Amino acid sequence: MKRAIFFLISVFLFVNVYAEKLDVKGQISDELKQIQKDSEDYRINRDSVKLMVRKNGSGKEFVTQKLIEKFKTGDTINTKTSGNWEMNLKDDFNSVVGDGWDLTVFGDGTRVNYRNWKYAQENKAKYGKAKEMSLNELKTAGERFIKEELKDFVKIGVGEELIFMQSKYEVDGVGTADGTFVDETLASNIAYFGRKKDGLMFVGNSSMIIIEFSNDRKPVSFYYKWKDYEELEDNIEVASREEIDYRISSFSSMNFGNVKNLDVKLFCGIYDDSQFVQPACEIKQNGEISDGEFVGIINIIPAGKNHAEGGNWGELKMLNSYGEICRESDITGEIFPENEK
Amino acid sequence: MNKMLMFLIIFLISSFAYATYYIGAKSENTWENNWKDPWRGNDVCSYWYSTMGYYSSIDQISYTSLGSAKTRYETDGDQNSTYGLDAFDIYLHCGHSGHYYTSNDGVHNAQWHMWNEDTRALSKNMRLGDETRELKLFSTYGCAQMYDEDGHRLERWNPIFKGGLKFATGFWELAWLFGSDYTSNRQLGIDYAQYLNTTNKTVKYAWWDAVKEHPDNKPAVLASGASQSNAASRRDNMRMVDLPNYSVLRDGDVDWLGWTQWR
Numbered sequence: 001m002k003r004a005i006f007f008l009i010s011v012f013l014f015v016n017v018y019a020e021k022l023d024v025k026g027q028i029s030d031e032l033k034q035i036q037k038d039s040e041d042y043r044i045n046r047d048s049v050k051l052m053v054r055k056n057g058s059g060k061e062f063v064t065q066k067l068i069e070k071f072k073t074g075d076t077i078n079t080k081t082s083g084n085w086e087m088n089l090k091d092d093f094n095s096v097v098g099d100g101w102d103l104t105v106f107g108d109g110t111r112v113n114y115r116n117w118k119y120a121q122e123n124k125a126k127y128g129k130a131k132e133m134s135l136n137e138l139k140t141a142g143e144r145f146i147k148e149e150l151k152d153f154v155k156i157g158v159g160e161e162l163i164f165m166q167s168k169y170e171v172d173g174v175g176t177a178d179g180t181f182v183d184e185t186l187a188s189n190i191a192y193f194g195r196k197k198d199g200l201m202f203v204g205n206s207s208m209i210i211i212e213f214s215n216d217r218k219p220v221s222f223y224y225k226w227k228d229y230e231e232l233e234d235n236i237e238v239a240s241r242e243e244i245d246y247r248i249s250s251f252s253s254m255n256f257g258n259v260k261n262l263d264v265k266l267f268c269g270i271y272d273d274s275q276f277v278q279p280a281c282e283i284k285q286n287g288e289i290s291d292g293e294f295v296g297i298i299n300i301i302p303a304g305k306n307h308a309e310g311g312n313w314g315e316l317k318m319l320n321s322y323g324e325i326c327r328e329s330d331i332t333g334e335i336f337p338e339n340e341k
Numbered sequence: 342m343n344k345m346l347m348f349l350i351i352f353l354i355s356s357f358a359y360a361t362y363y364i365g366a367k368s369e370n371t372w373e374n375n376w377k378d379p380w381r382g383n384d385v386c387s388y389w390y391s392t393m394g395y396y397s398s399i400d401q402i403s404y405t406s407l408g409s410a411k412t413r414y415e416t417d418g419d420q421n422s423t424y425g426l427d428a429f430d431i432y433l434h435c436g437h438s439g440h441y442y443t444s445n446d447g448v449h450n451a452q453w454h455m456w457n458e459d460t461r462a463l464s465k466n467m468r469l470g471d472e473t474r475e476l477k478l479f480s481t482y483g484c485a486q487m488y489d490e491d492g493h494r495l496e497r498w499n500p501i502f503k504g505g506l507k508f509a510t511g512f513w514e515l516a517w518l519f520g521s522d523y524t525s526n527r528q529l530g531i532d533y534a535q536y537l538n539t540t541n542k543t544v545k546y547a548w549w550d551a552v553k554e555h556p557d558n559k560p561a562v563l564a565s566g567a568s569q570s571n572a573a574s575r576r577d578n579m580r581m582v583d584l585p586n587y588s589v590l591r592d593g594d595v596d597w598l599g600w601t602q603w604r
Contacts, residue, residue, distance in 0.1 A: 024604060025604045026604055086541075088539050090535075090539065093535065093539075095535075095539045095540045097540060097541045102540045102541060102542055104535075104536070104540055113550055115542070115546060115550065117542075117543065117546055121577055165556060166556055168556070168603055168604065169603070169604050170549075170601060170602075170603050171601065171602050171603075171604055172573070172576070172577070172599070172600070172601050173599065173600045173601070173602070174566070174569050174572045174573050174576075174597055174598070174599045174600075175495055175597065175598055175600075176495075176596065176597055177495060177499045177502070177565075177595050177596055177597060177598055178495070178496075178499070179492065179493070179494075179495040179496055183569075187601065190603070192556045204519075204522065204525075205525065205554050205555065205556075208554070208556075210553060210554075223550070223553065223554075225554070251520075251521075252520070253378075253379060253520030253521070254378055254520075259378065274524070284517075284557070286515055286517075289377055289378055289437070290377075290439075291441070291442075292439045292440040292441050292442070292452070292485065292488070293377075293437060293438070293439030293440075293441075293452070293454070293484065293485065294439060294484040294485050294514070294515055295377075295378050295380055295437065295484060295515075296484070296515040296516065296517040296518070296557065297378075297380065297517070297518060297519070297520045298517060298518070298519050298520065298522075298555075299519070299520040299521060300519070300521070300522060312522075312524050313521075313522075314519075314520070314521025314522055314523065315520075315521050317521075318521065
């Protein structure tokens, strides 16, 4: 009888102490909030922006070898090529697979993805199943990793700075199929970084770094899309706030009037259009298009009075083809306060 | 006789070693009478489908629109050998999706939108993995079909997994796309195909690594399991290359589901 009671108490304790749904969610950094506020207040708070052009990377073969060499004696980020490992050389990427890790180097070597899944998996609850890294901890650890370990690959040039954007968390869970039991564990902590040049943010995911830390707070994955640029003699004059707003209304994708709880976020700065870097505003719209159904669309709005052409920029091509089309969209009310319409 | 036997053995071994996967995709950019907002699902699905086709282990079966496709998702028509979801080993949907409560029977559903006005495939009518090729991996680039803020995700997905489906990838909240940057949208589909085939990534990380570049994407994955540890192991270890080797769990064998959410 005592044994049965002891067993029941043990089961009760196990279920209540260890089985839980984690209340863990990523957050936006203060830096990104400030960029959003400045964008909403001023769009781009300057008269002109120096035009920049992309420089070619050093090639995926060179970067692959350099990364393997750099991390071959690493602890949690390692590229040990002893034992079983395999390299695949494809036209547009190289893939290297080792014992518990994989590395992919794309194109000219300026886009790279590395993951040590084995270490992350084996150390899931080591630090604590619900002990996530705070925003500040992620910012500090991520910056340190980028500046110390990735400094030969991610170069922060003159007038450039790294911007911590947000946190995200990987949560693993299991539950009974009928949903009566649920248990979750923090698997990794994720930091997103962006880039500023002369105080202007790269928008539209055009330059970014993602660093992941395992549950025990060791770096286990990095992803970067990071090119070098060359300043040209030309300046791009920044369009007025009214002109930019007009274009946002004209060229935003979501304008059919059937979106509930529309949320609009604006981030202005510069955009790598695949050839040039020029002034632009990223507009992110999301909302509910019917009960239980959502949509999220991003548009990159040209924000110069003039632009350099030749890159792959859909909205700029539309602007050049159709001009400044007046179209009162759903988001007009969101971005133009009543007294400014 | 011995030669015949030898030939048969070699044939069986080689067909196992070079097992081909049947793949399919359906997607849409616009919907009938604009009953849903335009969203460039075709960018992702078309490039995923064509990139998958570069690999010798892949047989492309069909890539079609979402017009009149409801029956291809639901159990009455999913066995169709060209267009039904069970005609494939791996399938990708790119378009609007979400969750949907049917008040007449009190069921919480995951839903996939068809092109036709007011037409949805509902999870309560879906049972994948039990016919034709027995779908093993079901991916969706669309919003909120793995929604769980109300605690009903397992209720929504249980009927689907009971057919024997092994793994699903999707989103628990928003999935983002560019309105006009087609190249970036397409790259996402290309990356998912390449990560599945070339990098030996688990399905879970092939999905996350392909979709993580949008900082506000909220992806998730689900795997069936016979026990708590089995569900966790299938969630963490399943790769495209060994999808057929994992046991098929159906009906009462699906006692557990494992998931990962990026929040």
